[in-house]
Amino acid sequence: QKEVEQDPGPLSVPEGAIVSLNCTYSNSAFQYFMWYRQYSRKGPELLMYTYSSGNKEDGRFTAQVDKSSKYISLFIRDSQPSDSATYLCAMSHTDKLIFGTGTRLQVFP
Amino acid sequence: GAVVSQHPSRVICKSGTSVKIECRSLDFQATTMFWYRQFPKQSLMLMATSNEGSKATYEQGVEKDKFLINHASLTLSTLTVTSAHPEDSSFYICSARDDRWAYNSPLHFGNGTRLTVT
Numbered sequence: 001q002k003e004v005e006q007d008p009g010p011l012s013v014p015e016g017a018i019v020s021l022n023c024t025y026s027n028s029a030f031q032y033f034m035w036y037r038q039y040s041r042k043g044p045e046l047l048m049y050t051y052s053s054g055n056k057e058d059g060r061f062t063a064q065v066d067k068s069s070k071y072i073s074l075f076i077r078d079s080q081p082s083d084s085a086t087y088l089c090a091m092s093h094t095d096k097l098i099f100g101t102g103t104r105l106q107v108f109p
Numbered sequence: 110g111a112v113v114s115q116h117p118s119r120v121i122c123k124s125g126t127s128v129k130i131e132c133r134s135l136d137f138q139a140t141t142m143f144w145y146r147q148f149p150k151q152s153l154m155l156m157a158t159s160n161e162g163s164k165a166t167y168e169q170g171v172e173k174d175k176f177l178i179n180h181a182s183l184t185l186s187t188l189t190v191t192s193a194h195p196e197d198s199s200f201y202i203c204s205a206r207d208d209r210w211a212y213n214s215p216l217h218f219g220n221g222t223r224l225t226v227t
Contacts, residue, residue: 032213043218095212101152
């Protein structure tokens with residue numbers, strides 16, 4: 001079993017839709033949770049960083065962490081074609097990050 | 110802020126040659142940098158942790174004699190793929206953590222190097 005599970009997609013939604021991206025994990029020691037966005041042939045770009053359980057909002061993005069269920073989510077409101085990318089969840093309890101496989105998102109006009 | 114520059118962005122080399130990839134933190138110091146490898150449609154796999162002034166720490170299954178890492182300063186780490194073979198063709202990405210922030214703060218990534226070995 002992988003430490004971090006993420007549906008690879010692809011996920012295709014119309015412009016303006018609310019997108020829900022999710023990861024599950026098995027290591028209860030994880031305390032720090034991140035979402036990165038990666039465009040094709042580019043390095044990952046940090047979107048959200050949260051510690052422990054709870055919600056965090058930044059513009060159109062909301063990150064949720066449920067440690068009791070070992071489940072994290074990223075919501076994108078009013079999705080735009082420019083949001084089309086691969087979204088990677090990442091988590092850690094040490095200085096190393098463990099990544100999910102990434103979910104490929106396509107937002108069509 | 111927090112810019113990581115990686116060079117080259119793309120390299121094609123012949124089998125048996127060596128390739129050096131540079132990773133620089135442009136506006137912060139990074140005692141620790143990380144090197145990842147990414148295959149198409151797959152996640153980032155940590156190869157090694159690069160420590161300024163000391164030996165790198167390699168993940169299980171990564172050949173340290175093949176992937177030489179040097180972290181000579183607080184802003185520069187290099188990865189050299191020695192005697193490259195076609196199976197080494199991949200996307201290599203470096204990342205760094207700002208020394209001013211805690212060990213568990215997010216990593217900042219370079220834009221990756223696409224290595225093709227012919």
